Every structure is written in structure tokens, then in C-alpha cells.
Amino acid sequence: MTQSVETIGRRINLLGLTEPTIQLHGRKDNEILIQLPGVGDPARARIVLQAGGQLELRLVHPGGPYTSQAEALSPTAAFFRRVRN
Numbered sequence: 001m002t003q004s005v006e007t008i009g010r011r012i013n014l015l016g017l018t019e020p021t022i023q024l025h026g027r028k029d030n031e032i033l034i035q036l037p038g039v040g041d042p043a044r045a046r047i048v049l050q051a052g053g054q055l056e057l058r059l060v061h062p063g064g065p066y067t068s069q070a071e072a073l074s075p076t077a078a079f080f081r082r083v084r085n
Helices: 002-013 042-050 075-084
Strands: 021-025 031-035
Touching (some): 002 021, 002 031
């Protein structure tokens, strides 16, 4: 739930509001209370809050450290990726 509150907070910041309230609410904190004072367009706020995430893939190292895709996908390469992270 904490991650959801943080995500909603980032989305609300896109609206440019000065003092929004975002907090866990309800029994066992299973709800999120959002108060947006001064929102001129509630429909726009709803659209921003309900927007889905966007996954973006980028090539980080052209050519990469591997000589082939098969080498990059090998179990040995996977082991070293886990060790580095």
C-alpha cells in the first residue's frame, strides 16, 4: 500500500497542487484517502490518478558485454547479473 500512496503522490504532483492529502485509511489501512483542495477540474484529476504506468525499454550498452544473444541469455550470464545487482 505504501508504494501505491507514493505512486499516487507522484501523479498528483503533476497537477501542481500545493497541499494535497494522501493517506492510508479504513480498517487495516486497506483504503487510500485523497483530498485535493482547490482542484478546478475533478475530471482531469481522476484521469491523472487512473492513468496506467508506462514501460520504456532502452538500449544501455550498444553491442553489450556479450558476443551474442545466446551468451547473454546463458545461465552463467544470469548468475553474474544477479551477483552485480
